[in-house]
Amino acid sequence: MAADTTCPYCYETFPVRDIMFRCTARPGSTGSRCKAERDPVLEERRGRRGELGPVFTARPRGQLAPCPTCQAVSTFRICPVCHSTLPAQFGMVDNRLIAMVGAKASGKTVYMTVLLHELMNRVGSADGIALMAADDETMTRFGADYQDRLYRNGELFHGTRPAGANDHRVDPLVFRFGVKRRRLLGTRPEHTLLSFFDTAGEDFSSQESVQLNTRYLANADGVILILDPLQLPGARLPARSDSGLPNTEGTDSPINVLSRVTSMLLPHRSDPGGRRGSGRISTPIAVVFAKLDAVWDTLDPGSPLRAHPPGGARFHTADSLDVHEEVRHLLREWRGGQIDQILDSNYRHYRYFGISALGNSPTPDSLVAPTGIQPYRVTDPLLWLLSEFGSVARQERR
Ligand SMILES: Nc1nc2c(ncn2[C@@H]2O[C@H](COP(=O)(O)OP(=O)(O)OP(=O)(O)O)[C@@H](O)[C@H]2O)c(=O)[nH]1
Ligand SMILES: [Mg+2]
Ligand SMILES: [Zn+2]
Ligand SMILES: [Zn+2]
Structure with a gap:
């Protein structure tokens, strides 16, 4: 049973295993690269506009995970509800x-x-x-x-x-x-x-x-x-x-x-x-x-x-x-x-x-x-x- 946690930005509660990642949108090991795009969830929930790497779910290796599309390893863990980047050590402290x-x-x-x-x-x-x-x-x-x-x-x-x-x-x-x-x-x-x-x-x-x-x-x-x-x-x-x-x-x-x-x-x-x-x-x-x-x-x-x-x-x-x-x-x-x-x-x-x-x-x-x-x-x-x-x-x- 995974413990629930609460996002410090949107105050919604979710299980730790639901934490998602955001691709760095920099070239990965295969040479392919994800394009930065708008994130409607982040816009809607936090009012933040701009283009960012795409969001993905993955089984993390510690605090990182490879993007399934471009294979680049990402350390950007995000809230599954509002897509805000979670602080370093989130979930550990x-x-x-x-x-x-x-x-x-x-x-x-x-x-x-x-x-x-x-x-x-x-x-x-x-x-x-x-x-x-x-x-x-x-x-x-x-x-x-x-x-x-x-x-x-x-x-x-x-x-x-x-x-x-x-x-x-x-x-x-x-x-x-x-x-x-x-x-x-x-x-x-x-x-x-x-x-x-x-x-x-x-x-x-x-x-x-x-x-x-x-x-x-x-x-x-x-x-x-x-x-x-x-x-x-x-x-x-x-x-x-x-x-x-x-x-x-x-x-x-x-x-x-x-x-x-x-x-x-x-x-x-x-x-x-x-x-x-x-x-x-x-x-x-x-x-x-x-x-x-x-x-x-x-x-x-x-x-x-x-x-x-x-x-x-x-x-x-x-x-x-x-x-x-x-x-x-x-x-x-x-x-x-x-x-x-x-x-x-x-x-x-x-x-x-x-x-x-x-x-x-x-x-x-x-x-x-x-x-x-x-x-x-x-x-x-x-x-x-x-x-x-x-x-x-x-x-x-x-
Ligand atoms: N004498 C004194 N006045 C203070 C102190 N702190 C705040 N005030 C006064 O109280 C006013 C309101 O302070 P704010 O912190 O803006 O009040 P608030 O509770 O955030 O108000 P809202 O955001 O409108 O709900 C200030 O403009 C000051 O005039 C203090 O330590 N001493
Ligand atoms: Mg105030
Ligand atoms: Zn990617
Ligand atoms: Zn959130």
């Missing part, structure tokens, strides 16, 4: 899909960008963590559309386009995450493929978008739910006045987004009721208070959210539980107690976090503050998810 969800303007795109940038550049090798793009397109797209925009030009993002407006597609960014782990025979890096897909706030307010997103969410291994404290009724008043208060009304309130995500996950990711604790969703969900900088002054001086985080390549359980309890307490204080009830009764694994991606409020004309980007605790939620997957170690004691 863990493959985890992570969904970013949250109300409109809660800070999903900014957070995702800062998190990935930090892991690629700053946290990096000193902590034994490495992150790099798993394919050329992710590298180019993350560089130009996300990183350069925020870090080089200091510009914030326009709202993310909803999946429905995007020819019914999302475009995940796929990375290879490596962490050095101590093993019996010294340390060695362990790799995990991570696919991030950033949703639009509107994706959770219209029924059409909800249906489109269900497959992505149902196949996600972990969910990061971004909550904007400024969208909770109780936290708006004490917050700094320059933080540009977003709208909290209507279908796009944090509670509504969580309710919709929950009803999308319940039929797919919960075990049938009966036993105690069953009937709840098994997908781990990191519930992240973003924009902590905007409410910083209202936090208790002794709050764990103001403490210097431990850092490193491990997940620190004690620190995380302190933050978890503190955020739960703030949630009640800020009249978001209903969020806690929904999580508690529907999710088996949820954890609260507090982060600031930017570290400061942006300027009124939507530019990064002149003091620059000063992230705080941004890697905590991802390290927790990775620890839930067993991909990073836990440090239990302080």
Whole structure:
């Protein structure tokens, strides 16, 4: 029985033995050569045009297979559903899909960008963590559309386009995450493929978008739910006045987004009721208070959210539980107690976090503050998810 796997680009599930190949369209040993041609599947599924080598099925020899037409050996393994080239090591290392969800303007795109940038550049090798793009397109797209925009030009993002407006597609960014782990025979890096897909706030307010997103969410291994404290009724008043208060009304309130995500996950990711604790969703969900900088002054001086985080390549359980309890307490204080009830009764694994991606409020004309980007605790939620997957170690004691 072949194990099923999920494509990091289209989030469709298929047996590993169904992986297909794409011919290199270079001359093979017989001198014949396949012609590059259009790939209607790739066009339809991913919106990618252009001429590429033809697609074939073959019994692979490791990660390669000879093209049955021209005999040239190809290393391009592709997804049988969307025809995207699969990353190197796909099928050999863990493959985890992570969904970013949250109300409109809660800070999903900014957070995702800062998190990935930090892991690629700053946290990096000193902590034994490495992150790099798993394919050329992710590298180019993350560089130009996300990183350069925020870090080089200091510009914030326009709202993310909803999946429905995007020819019914999302475009995940796929990375290879490596962490050095101590093993019996010294340390060695362990790799995990991570696919991030950033949703639009509107994706959770219209029924059409909800249906489109269900497959992505149902196949996600972990969910990061971004909550904007400024969208909770109780936290708006004490917050700094320059933080540009977003709208909290209507279908796009944090509670509504969580309710919709929950009803999308319940039929797919919960075990049938009966036993105690069953009937709840098994997908781990990191519930992240973003924009902590905007409410910083209202936090208790002794709050764990103001403490210097431990850092490193491990997940620190004690620190995380302190933050978890503190955020739960703030949630009640800020009249978001209903969020806690929904999580508690529907999710088996949820954890609260507090982060600031930017570290400061942006300027009124939507530019990064002149003091620059000063992230705080941004890697905590991802390290927790990775620890839930067993991909990073836990440090239990302080
Ligand atoms: N103070 C503060 N503001 C932030 C921070 N991160 C984001 N913001 C503000 O929130 C706005 C929205 O951020 P985005 O990341 O684009 O929000 P989004 O959730 O992706 O929004 P949609 O794509 O429309 O669903 C930004 O333009 C900033 O004004 C932060 O760390 N601190
Ligand atoms: Mg966005
Ligand atoms: Zn060929
Ligand atoms: Zn695919």
